[in-house]
Amino acid sequence: MAPRAANPLLWAGAWLILLFLFVPVLITFPVSFTxxxxxxxxTQGVSLRHYQALLADPQWxxxxxxxxxxxxxxxxxxxxxxxxxxxxxxxxxxxLPGLIRGLMLLPLIIPHIVSALAFRRTLxxxxxxxxxxxxxxxxxxxxxxxxxxxxAASLTLFDPKLLQAARxxxxxxxxxxxxxxxxxxxxxxxxxxxxxxxxxxxxxxxLLFITSRTILLPRKLLQGIQDYIDxxxxxxxxxxxxxxxxGVVVAGAYRRRAAA
Amino acid sequence: MNRVKAEAISLAAPAVLLVVALFVLPxxxxxxxxxxxxxxxxxxxxxxxxxxxxxxxxxTTFRVCLLTSVICVILGYxxxxxxxxxxxxxxxxxxxxILVPLWVSGLVRAFAWxxxxxxxxxxxxxxxxxxxxxxxxxxxxxxxxxxxxMVHYMLxxxxxxxxxxxxxxxxxxxxxARGLGASPARAFRRVFLxxxxxxxxxxxxxxxxxxxxxxxxxxxxSGGRVTMIAEFIAVNVLDTxxxxxxxxxxxVLLVTVLTLYALSRRVVKIGRVV
Numbered sequence: 001m002a003p004r005a006a007n008p009l010l011w012a013g014a015w016l017i018l019l020f021l022f023v024p025v026l027i028t029f030p031v032s033f034t035x036x037x038x039x040x041x042x043t044q045g046v047s048l049r050h051y052q053a054l055l056a057d058p059q060w061x062x063x064x065x066x067x068x069x070x071x072x073x074x075x076x077x078x079x080x081x082x083x084x085x086x087x088x089x090x091x092x093x094x095x096l097p098g099l100i101r102g103l104m105l106l107p108l109i110i111p112h113i114v115s116a117l118a119f120r121r122t123l124x125x126x127x128x129x130x131x132x133x134x135x136x137x138x139x140x141x142x143x144x145x146x147x148x149x150x151x152a153a154s155l156t157l158f159d160p161k162l163l164q165a166a167r168x169x170x171x172x173x174x175x176x177x178x179x180x181x182x183x184x185x186x187x188x189x190x191x192x193x194x195x196x197x198x199x200x201x202x203x204x205x206x207l208l209f210i211t212s213r214t215i216l217l218p219r220k221l222l223q224g225i226q227d228y229i230d231x232x233x234x235x236x237x238x239x240x241x242x243x244x245x246x247g248v249v250v251a252g253a254y255r256r257r258a259a260a
Numbered sequence: 261m262n263r264v265k266a267e268a269i270s271l272a273a274p275a276v277l278l279v280v281a282l283f284v285l286p287x288x289x290x291x292x293x294x295x296x297x298x299x300x301x302x303x304x305x306x307x308x309x310x311x312x313x314x315x316x317x318x319x320t321t322f323r324v325c326l327l328t329s330v331i332c333v334i335l336g337y338x339x340x341x342x343x344x345x346x347x348x349x350x351x352x353x354x355x356x357x358i359l360v361p362l363w364v365s366g367l368v369r370a371f372a373w374x375x376x377x378x379x380x381x382x383x384x385x386x387x388x389x390x391x392x393x394x395x396x397x398x399x400x401x402x403x404x405x406x407x408x409x410m411v412h413y414m415l416x417x418x419x420x421x422x423x424x425x426x427x428x429x430x431x432x433x434x435x436x437a438r439g440l441g442a443s444p445a446r447a448f449r450r451v452f453l454x455x456x457x458x459x460x461x462x463x464x465x466x467x468x469x470x471x472x473x474x475x476x477x478x479x480x481x482s483g484g485r486v487t488m489i490a491e492f493i494a495v496n497v498l499d500t501x502x503x504x505x506x507x508x509x510x511x512v513l514l515v516t517v518l519t520l521y522a523l524s525r526r527v528v529k530i531g532r533v534v
Contacts, residue, residue, distance in 0.1 A: 014342030014354075017335045021415055022357040024372040025364055027382065031375060039375065041382075081275040088272035091264060100272055103279055109521055110287070111473025113490040114510045117497060118286035121293075141283050144275060202365050205475050205490075209497065218367060225371045225480060234375075237368040241360070248359045252352070 025241055032234035039231050050235045060220065060236065067201055067217035070132060074139035075147075075196035081140070082147030082196075083189060087181075090155040101148075108145040115142065116209035123210050130211045138210055139200035146199055147192035154188025187258065287514070293507035304508040314492075314509075321472065321488040324403065328410045329418075329467040335411070336418030336463055337456075343419075344426045362416035370480040373409045374400075377481070401483040409481040410471060417470065418463040425459020465524035469517055489513055 031039060033046040054060055085104060089097035107115060119138045120129070128134035158181065166176035182189070204218035211219070224233035294304050307314040343354050361369065376382045377400040387393040399405060429452065437447035475490035484491075489509055496506035 010338065011342060013338050017339050017415075018354060018357040020335075021361045021412065024376055024412065025361050025369065027372050027375055028368065040380075081278065085272045085275035088268040091268040092272075096269075100276060103276060103284070106279065107283055109469075109517065111490065111513055111517060113473050113475050113493050114287070114290070114514050115283070117493070117506060117510050118283065118290050120497070121289055122282060122286040137282055141279060144279070148275075198363070204367060208494070218365070221365070221367045222476070222480075225367060225374065228374065233371065237371050240365055240368045244363045245356075245360050248356060248363060252355070252359075 028234045028237040028241060032231060032238040034231050034234075036231070038229055039234060050231045054232050054235050057232070059215075060232070063215050063217045063220040066132075066214070070135050070139060070216060071197045071200040074136045074143060074200045075193050077136070078140045078143040078196040078200075079147040079151075079189060079192040082144040083151040083185075083192060085144075086148050086151040086155060089152065090158075101152075104148045105145050107142050112142070112203070112205040116206045119206055120209040130214050132214065134210050135207065135214070135216065138206050139203060142203060142206065143196035143199040146195035150192035150195060151185060151188045154185040158184050290507045290510050290514075293503055294511045297504040297507060304504040307505065308508070308512065317487050317489055317492050320403075320486060324406060324410065324478070324486070324488060325468050325471040327407055328414055328471045329464050331407070331411050332414045332418035332467045333422075333460060333464045336415055336422050337460060339415075339419050340422040340426050340459075343423050344429075358416050358419055361412070366413060366476060367480075369413060370409055370477050373405070373412065373481060377405050377408065401481070401485055403482070403486050405481040406478045406486050409477045410474060413474075413477055414467045414471060418467050421463045421466060422456065422459045425462070426456050429455045461527060462524070465520065465527075469520050469524070472517055473513060 030041050032050055033048070034040050034042045034050070035044050035047040036042075082104065085100065089100050092100075115138075119134075119141075123129045123131075123134040123138070126134070128137065162180050162184070163176050166180045167173065171179065202218065204222060207216055207218055208222075221233070221236060224230060224236070227233075295302060297304065339354070339358075343351055346354060374381070378384070379396045379400055381400065383399060384393070384396045387397060399408075433455070434447050434451050437451045438444065442450065473490050474488060475494060478486055478488050479491050487495075490513070493506050493509045493513070496502040496509070
């Protein structure tokens, strides 16, 4: 435990910087409750009409639904394939695991604008430009590193002797994996799913290059921000912030429970 | 080859094949395009030497990324230092204030800053209401706005590696230096600062490397007035379908990022940050 530093200037500075991080994110809330029909702070009073408009707008709901679908499917595929790959690396010895690991993490390091060009060319050739399948494939590639890392991290905590023990007690390989391995690495699998889902749900740059008329949520959001008129966009942004804050609190509580 | 090894390789195969087929080979094609579109040769690379416009974009990219990483590391160092010295409850609150912005969509953050920085935005309204400014400050749709947005986006990525490093420092060492007669400033400078250097360097290179490919934040916050390399690539593909120049710049960006990444891994190990 570090001793408490006494310098008040340091504390003031640190809190100011933290407020710089946090406060701008909150600004979407008052604007989303505006009673005007353009983006501004409330003038006469607060109103929920922009949230109502959002719920009544089939375009917002449809694009959110499409995004949720694409993100769910690609998160499941990414976690499955990335998880299997992490398991394989955990079993292998020598130089191969390092090589596979480097390959799996590559999409994380390459700037998305570069990946976007590569995906665009390839998906056009495959006839998958502007399709759900194309968006899912691209999302699987960019979210697999997260699934891989999450599962690999929980595997380092797993004792291989447990598998041998289950086998020697008569369990088949598959049964041993299902009843011993999977429950032990469940936290890794779940966080892999979550990270993959969020990565895919948030991805805009690649989406701009591989879709045109299939409007997923990030593109719809970008259009709304570029128009900069309709306060509905502030309502959407506020919902995003609320969901994120809930997620952070839940994840923190989960981690604390797991540590206790 | 034994059975276990063969089985492990077959389990890794789907993921590996997918990444190779849909990522590595397509990236290779971007390399190939840059020397073959529209004809075989290095003509696409000529603007790198001779074109003033391209120079300006590369220079802007470098300047914005350098400033972003310097500012992020300084601010991040202060915050990380405060976190390791805070009580457990205060630390939870601080992490909440860091993690919510980190996880909120970048689009939402760009939008929030637009509302703050615009001519009729909150910053200008506040400045005028307080009597600090009589006309709108030049804080929107320029490089300043881009910098604010990028620092805001990247700051958590600076805080977390520095914090991870500082957490592992044995704080008895600072106490020992004090006990041996060093002033607080000297104990910090001679003991704590060198021990926290690896995390700080890791943060600096991580922020710089990640910033190089930024597209949406500069686009929205500068309204297209500050062009960085990613936006120029996008314009060349989406608007003018000039794949030769676009793929050349993509290769430049790719090679730069991979080189810097390899270099920074030699100096310090960039730990996992999320």
